Amino acid sequence: MSTELSYARGAASTDLLDETxxxxxxxxxxxxxxxxxxxxxxxxxxxxxxxxxxxxxxxxxxxxxxxxxxxxxxxxxxxxxxxxxxxxxxxxxxxxxxxxxxxxxxxxxxxxxxxxxxxxxxxxxxxxxxxxxxxxxxxxxxxxxxxxxxxxxxxxxxxxxxxxxxxxxxxxxxxxxxxxxxxxxxxxxxxxxxxxxxxxxxxxxxxxxxxxxxxxxxxxxxxxxxxxxxxxxxxxxxxxxxxxxxxxxxxxxxxxxxxxxxxxxxxxxxxxxxxxxxxxxxxxxxxxxxxxxxxxxxxxxxxxxxxxxxxxxxxxxxxxxxxxxxxxxxxxxxxxxxxxxxxxxxxxxxxxxxxxxxxxxxxxxxxxxxxxxxxxxxxxxxxxxxxxxxxxxxxxxxxxxxxxxxxxxxxxxxxxxxxxMDDEGYVAITGRIKDMVIRGGENIYPREIEEFLYTHPDIVDAQVIGVPDEKFGEELMAWIQLRPGAEPLTVDVLREFATGKLARYKIPRYIHLTEEFPMTVTGKIRKVEMRDQSVKLLGLDTNEA
The missing domain is CATH 3.40.50.12780 (ANL, N-terminal domain)
Known part of the structure; x- marks a missing residue:
């Protein structure tokens, strides 16, 4: 392993523009x-x-x-x-x-x-x-x-x-x-x-x-x-x-x-x-x-x-x-x-x-x-x-x-x-700490969509993740917990609720109704596990690299 640290400073042949x-x-x-x-x-x-x-x-x-x-x-x-x-x-x-x-x-x-x-x-x-x-x-x-x-x-x-x-x-x-x-x-x-x-x-x-x-x-x-x-x-x-x-x-x-x-x-x-x-x-x-x-x-x-x-x-x-x-x-x-x-x-x-x-x-x-x-x-x-x-x-x-x-x-x-970073200073992006979904070049942040889904009267809890998609790279999937006695929620009903309020690319393509979410012992949602389960539920295993 290289002993050189992953730090680089950009040389410049011209000065910064100091103007408006x-x-x-x-x-x-x-x-x-x-x-x-x-x-x-x-x-x-x-x-x-x-x-x-x-x-x-x-x-x-x-x-x-x-x-x-x-x-x-x-x-x-x-x-x-x-x-x-x-x-x-x-x-x-x-x-x-x-x-x-x-x-x-x-x-x-x-x-x-x-x-x-x-x-x-x-x-x-x-x-x-x-x-x-x-x-x-x-x-x-x-x-x-x-x-x-x-x-x-x-x-x-x-x-x-x-x-x-x-x-x-x-x-x-x-x-x-x-x-x-x-x-x-x-x-x-x-x-x-x-x-x-x-x-x-x-x-x-x-x-x-x-x-x-x-x-x-x-x-x-x-x-x-x-x-x-x-x-x-x-x-x-x-x-x-x-x-x-x-x-x-x-x-x-x-x-x-x-x-x-x-x-x-x-x-x-x-x-x-x-x-x-x-x-x-x-x-x-x-x-x-x-x-x-x-x-x-x-x-x-x-x-x-x-x-x-x-x-x-x-x-x-x-x-x-x-x-x-x-x-x-x-x-x-x-x-x-x-x-x-x-x-x-x-x-x-x-x-x-x-x-x-x-x-x-x-x-x-x-x-x-x-x-x-x-x-x-x-x-x-x-x-x-x-x-x-x-x-x-x-x-x-x-x-x-x-x-x-x-x-x-x-x-x-x-x-x-x-x-x-390699020895020549070239950088390769390997992943993200953020829980972000990239759909067709659009960065989508699940929490914003989750906050919106909470405004639906029948939704108790919602967690949004990205699942593999051949066309867009990733697609949105919402895991939803409904209030007791609520009518089952379909993708079409959810789309109708969100249309005109959320941009189209932020409306989940898939939904999964659940009574509980995978959690850690400290009570944090395990979105990695949700994604793995979703890939199997949707039959998307073949899309995985």
């Missing part, structure tokens, strides 16, 4: 005014950096005229669209804190986030697919005291804000920008914990601007790059690694569709001659399986990012050979670290890209510690991955107790993920 997001965008606009900044495939709309900067400034001034200022929380609830990006940069310019709301949320989750973040203004799409956002907002609004304004994208209210901004004194924005500091909080992203409701990871200009920049640096971005972003903006993958990774290099953001669609993504890459493509492995698998895959000219592709879950070897081989992404990189991180802590490099071997999540990022430190003792473990030994540096969040919004639990007194963010 707005100031950084202004630099890109000044240096590349006629270069294309944003392309939205669904509508055919395009903006040069000069045009994008003008649109951002107008909306920022409009928000300011509406009374939104530094520190106010502005929620955004919409699928990927140009207005999402404009809002992201406009709120940053005036120091308002953008609160990302998952487009899959329903009333139960929306109400919680609006109240917890004390959102003043909510910007939302009127509807998308089966989600009637406007109706859900109408339902929830009377119960949220902080919410003063709702602005639907494409509405007269949106147009009015932009018009007011165009008529406003530009010096208002100059003064607002001058009052900001890189360490000011600028974004809240909700990430569920293993217990209770989601926690609002609060991120600063310095956090996300630098993380986006360094992700782009390791992809060798220049203004000539055109990045296809089919991953969601509400998540760090889209708004940080995507948007900020692009604008910090004065490259071009390409939005292929409002939500992931393999055909739309391939079409965008071919038509816009994208040099980089993002996605979780299941997205790349869907693109490769497109029946017309061979008809798309993907010869412009050079690099990209795959993250979210491990990439199968055969998929990576096809991404390199059939899609031409010879410089594709793998990233690992978490929302609380802005998000990326490790990344493979251009030139890393295929084996390093499919068996590891790369090496520590520039300007960051990582270490693997024994979860029981806190001591750094030797290389080759599994330990909890911890990250320290500029990327670590400001904290959980209005939750100092949870913040103190996640970030220790030495500034290390504890990920609760288990990993192994």
């Amino acid at each position: 997001i707005g100031a950084n965008l202004d630099r890109a606009v000044a240096a590349y005014p006629d270069h294309e900044a944003l392309v939205e495939m669904a509508t055919g709309r395009r903006w040069t950096y000069r045009e994008f900067g003008s649109e951002v400034d107008a909306f920022a001034l409009g928000l300011s005229a509406a009374g939104i200022g530094k520190g106010d929380r502005v929620g955004i609830w919409a699928p990927n669209c140009a207005e999402w990006s404009i809002t992201q940069y406009a709120t940053a310019k005036i120091g308002a804190i953008l609160v990302n709301i998952n487009p899959a949320y329903r009333t139960h989750e929306l109400e919680y986030v609006l109240k917890q973040a004390e959102i003043t203004m909510l910007i939302a799409a009127p509807k998308f697919k089966t989600s009637d956002y406007a109706a859900m907002i109408t339902d929830v609004r009377p119960r949220v005291d902080s919410l003063k304004d709702v602005v639907l994208i494409g509405s007269q209210e949106w147009d009015g804000l932009v018009a007011a901004g165009r008529d406003a004194d530009p010096q208002t924005l100059t003064a607002a920008l001058a009052s900001l500091h890189p360490d000011d909080p600028i974004n809240i992203q909700y990430t569920s914990g293993t217990t209770g409701f989601p926690k609002g990871a609060t991120l600063s200009h310095r956090n996300i601007l630098n993380n986006g920049f360094n992700v782009g640096e390791l992809c060798d971005y220049t203004p000539d790059d055109r990045v296809c972003i089919p991953v969601p903006f509400y998540h760090c993958f889209g708004m940080v690694m995507g948007n900020l990774g692009v604008t910090t290099h004065a490259a071009t953001m390409v939005i292929p569709a409002a939500a992931f669609d393999p055909t739309a993504t391939l079409k965008a890459v071919a038509e816009e001659k994208c040099t980089s493509l993002y996605g979780v492995p299941t997205m790349f698998i869907a693109e490769l399986a497109d029946p017309n895959f061979d008809s798309y000219d993907l010869s412009s592709l050079r690099t990209g990012i795959m993250a979210g879950s491990p990439c199968p070897v055969e998929v990576m081989k096809q991404v390199v050979s059939r899609m031409g992404m010879t410089d594709v990189t793998i990233c690992y991180g978490m929302t609380e670290t802005s998000p990326v802590s490790t990344q493979t490099r251009v030139g890393d071997t295929l084996d390093q890209r499919v068996t590891t999540v790369g090496r520590v990022h520039p300007h960051l430190e990582i270490q693997l510690v024994d979860p029981a003792t806190g001591e750094v473990v030797p290389r080759g030994t599994a330990g909890e991955l911890c990250t320290r540096g500029y990327s670590v969040m400001v904290g959980y919004w209005n939750n100092p107790e949870k913040t103190a639990k996640a970030i220790d007194s030495d500034g290390w963010m504890h990920t609760e993920d288990l990993a192994v």
Whole structure:
């Protein structure tokens, strides 16, 4: 066994950016005014950096005229669209804190986030697919005291804000920008914990601007790059690694569709001659399986990012050979670290890209510690991955107790993920301390769903676990104890109860009615034993690796 400890510090060829997001965008606009900044495939709309900067400034001034200022929380609830990006940069310019709301949320989750973040203004799409956002907002609004304004994208209210901004004194924005500091909080992203409701990871200009920049640096971005972003903006993958990774290099953001669609993504890459493509492995698998895959000219592709879950070897081989992404990189991180802590490099071997999540990022430190003792473990030994540096969040919004639990007194963010570091500093994620289910790239925390199930009048107790699934990796299963005399609960009845209140991907696919749960002698639920029993109950043994 190696005597070297599992610790690494990221070397850097460039300094950290000591500026705000707005100031950084202004630099890109000044240096590349006629270069294309944003392309939205669904509508055919395009903006040069000069045009994008003008649109951002107008909306920022409009928000300011509406009374939104530094520190106010502005929620955004919409699928990927140009207005999402404009809002992201406009709120940053005036120091308002953008609160990302998952487009899959329903009333139960929306109400919680609006109240917890004390959102003043909510910007939302009127509807998308089966989600009637406007109706859900109408339902929830009377119960949220902080919410003063709702602005639907494409509405007269949106147009009015932009018009007011165009008529406003530009010096208002100059003064607002001058009052900001890189360490000011600028974004809240909700990430569920293993217990209770989601926690609002609060991120600063310095956090996300630098993380986006360094992700782009390791992809060798220049203004000539055109990045296809089919991953969601509400998540760090889209708004940080995507948007900020692009604008910090004065490259071009390409939005292929409002939500992931393999055909739309391939079409965008071919038509816009994208040099980089993002996605979780299941997205790349869907693109490769497109029946017309061979008809798309993907010869412009050079690099990209795959993250979210491990990439199968055969998929990576096809991404390199059939899609031409010879410089594709793998990233690992978490929302609380802005998000990326490790990344493979251009030139890393295929084996390093499919068996590891790369090496520590520039300007960051990582270490693997024994979860029981806190001591750094030797290389080759599994330990909890911890990250320290500029990327670590400001904290959980209005939750100092949870913040103190996640970030220790030495500034290390504890990920609760288990990993192994090799002699070259490459990190492989081997498991998780968290009782988390990963379904199709979505992180699902059982406790949040359990808390919701307790609201059903016939449910006495509920425990949620993940079981193997060929399509999604894992699926949700709820073990449920009913009150005496209650009618047996079916999956369909449970789905009807949860629809409109929980995001679809959080509604359990399987349920098992039980009188008791496997427990330890100290009374703790044994979810490992529940999972083993469930695999047998459902006949899923063949799915096990």
